[in-house]
Amino acid sequence: MTINKRGVFTFKCTKFPGIGTGGSVTIPPHLHSQIDRGANKMHVIPWAAAEAVAQVLLGRVEAERTPKALTLQTIDKEGQPVLMASHPAQATWVNVGQTVRPYILLIAEAQLAAKHTELAERWGALLHTIDRHAVTLPATEDQLATLSHTAEFKDDLQRVLDTLYYTGKLYADTCSWITGPLTAPAAWTHSPVLLGQSPRQPGEPGADLSEEGRLTRRAAYGIRALLVGPTGCGKTELGKRVALSTGSTIVSLKGRPGLEDRDMIGFISPTLQGARWVDGPLARAMRLAQQGTRTTLLIDELLRLDAYHRNALIGLLDDVSATELKATLGVDVPDGRYYTLDLPGAGEVLYAPTRLLSVLCTTNAGSSYTQSGELDPALLRRFQRVMFVSYPAEAVIMPVYAKAATPGTARVAYALEVATRSMTVDQGQLLARPMNTGVTLNFLAEVQDLVQAGLSETHALRDALLVTVAPFCCELTDEGLPDPAAVNALKARLEEQFRKGLLHKAA
Numbered sequence: 001m002t003i004n005k006r007g008v009f010t011f012k013c014t015k016f017p018g019i020g021t022g023g024s025v026t027i028p029p030h031l032h033s034q035i036d037r038g039a040n041k042m043h044v045i046p047w048a049a050a051e052a053v054a055q056v057l058l059g060r061v062e063a064e065r066t067p068k069a070l071t072l073q074t075i076d077k078e079g080q081p082v083l084m085a086s087h088p089a090q091a092t093w094v095n096v097g098q099t100v101r102p103y104i105l106l107i108a109e110a111q112l113a114a115k116h117t118e119l120a121e122r123w124g125a126l127l128h129t130i131d132r133h134a135v136t137l138p139a140t141e142d143q144l145a146t147l148s149h150t151a152e153f154k155d156d157l158q159r160v161l162d163t164l165y166y167t168g169k170l171y172a173d174t175c176s177w178i179t180g181p182l183t184a185p186a187a188w189t190h191s192p193v194l195l196g197q198s199p200r201q202p203g204e205p206g207a208d209l210s211e212e213g214r215l216t217r218r219a220a221y222g223i224r225a226l227l228v229g230p231t232g233c234g235k236t237e238l239g240k241r242v243a244l245s246t247g248s249t250i251v252s253l254k255g256r257p258g259l260e261d262r263d264m265i266g267f268i269s270p271t272l273q274g275a276r277w278v279d280g281p282l283a284r285a286m287r288l289a290q291q292g293t294r295t296t297l298l299i300d301e302l303l304r305l306d307a308y309h310r311n312a313l314i315g316l317l318d319d320v321s322a323t324e325l326k327a328t329l330g331v332d333v334p335d336g337r338y339y340t341l342d343l344p345g346a347g348e349v350l351y352a353p354t355r356l357l358s359v360l361c362t363t364n365a366g367s368s369y370t371q372s373g374e375l376d377p378a379l380l381r382r383f384q385r386v387m388f389v390s391y392p393a394e395a396v397i398m399p400v401y402a403k404a405a406t407p408g409t410a411r412v413a414y415a416l417e418v419a420t421r422s423m424t425v426d427q428g429q430l431l432a433r434p435m436n437t438g439v440t441l442n443f444l445a446e447v448q449d450l451v452q453a454g455l456s457e458t459h460a461l462r463d464a465l466l467v468t469v470a471p472f473c474c475e476l477t478d479e480g481l482p483d484p485a486a487v488n489a490l491k492a493r494l495e496e497q498f499r500k501g502l503l504h505k506a507a
Contacts, residue, residue, distance in 0.1 A: 003102050027161070233389050242296070301362060
């Protein structure tokens with residue numbers, strides 16, 4: 001069984017009137033898929049593929065991905081739900097039909113199974129264009145009709161359709177097409193990923209419009225983002241959550257003064273077999289993405305890098321087209337945008353599709369941090385999104401603290417942490433800096449150790465304050481000790497939490 005190629009072109013699709021509803025409509029040459037090598041052949045719109053695109057954008061396709069299978073549910077021409085599946089490891093399609101559903105499955109494989117590189121790149125560009133037109137997916141039919149009359153959407157849609165047709169033409173013949181009983185999964189958690197959104201959480205009905213949700217959606221097809229906020233507010237953990245939610249491999253680089261090229265890009269190492277190149281974090285991330293692995297490069301404390309190395313990032317984050325890449329390196333790659341990295345002394349240039357490589361950088365805010373200069377506008381403008389990260393909300397962080405200590409001590413520690421945010425020198429008070437998540441966790445760990453050694457929770461909190469919170473929050477005197485007045489201010493705030501009864505408050 002194969003795709004019904006005649007039915008693909010005779011199908012009627014009314015969802016995109018801006019490009020037509022059927023018949024022979026020519027796709028301009030500059031929008032053609034590079035999968036097709038018949039450069040002089042006329043390309044026309046595959047209307048069944050257009051219907052498949054519409055069904056996905058309208059939110060009429062449900063998806064669930066497991067390590068072994070990708071299961072979808074859509075609606076057949078009688079309006080009845082139908083299940084289909086892809087088993088990528090065996091190249092097997094189940095219950096796929098022959099006209100519209102194969103193209104739905106190809107879109108799902110591109111978004112959820114890291115397959116069909118050109119299709120994934122072009123699908124991501126289409127979603128990005130929809131986002132720029134302020135349309136929240138899933139769309140309505142009226143919104144699709146309106147979009148289809150805009151030049152940018154029309155071009156991106158035709159790119160997707162041409163790639164869908166030629167991907168199906170070349171790939172479908174390699175698959176085993178079978179029919180068989182399928183069982184619907186317990187939940188369709190990956191449906192939003194088809195629309196460039198984060199996976200759905202249990203009980204979550206729609207798109208996540210939070211800052212984290214928006215960042216995750218963009219990361220699904222590659223993003224350059226800068227996360228700014230005070231130390232200990234969870235910037236790095238946020239970056240990791242975003243990476244993991246998109247199925248990325250994480251490559252980390254910690255900013256610090258004195259970092260060398262070998263620590264960042266890589267180096268040539270002598271071996272018994274001769275000199276060989278050893279990848280640093282930048283080269284490792286690029287190579288993974290070049291090989292088809294969705295990758296997130298997480299650069300912590302960007303402003304602790306020397307200006308020299310930040311300038312190297314400016315070059316890395318300049319992306320080029322497939323045409324430019326072919327002209328400069330002589331490599332033939334699918335249409336899309338690519339990062340490049342010249343490996344010094346190795347005679348090799350790595351290139352990676354932007355859709356597979358996200359670059360998430362973090363930096364602290366404010367002049368009280370040890371940093372190397374300021375953020376160069378040339379680097380800043382290369383970030384597609386800047387996210388200002390604040391301290392995690394109580395509902396988010398309290399479960400973490402409650403795992404580290406008893407509920408009472410967790411409540412007291414969190415209340416003290418919040419109180420210190422208004423006790424700093426910047427606000428006319430005595431503390432050099434407020435507590436953060438890491439300091440609070442250290443505080444709770446020390447409390448637990450003292451309780452296990454026999455102290456009461458009250459005495460443990462008082463003693464732990466002096467060796468965890470005070471050294472961090474208080475300026476040191478000439479004798480190297482925490483400023484006594486600042487320590488007393490901390491002690492007074494702790495006693496205030498005791499008087500409020502937080503330690504013994506009923507759950």
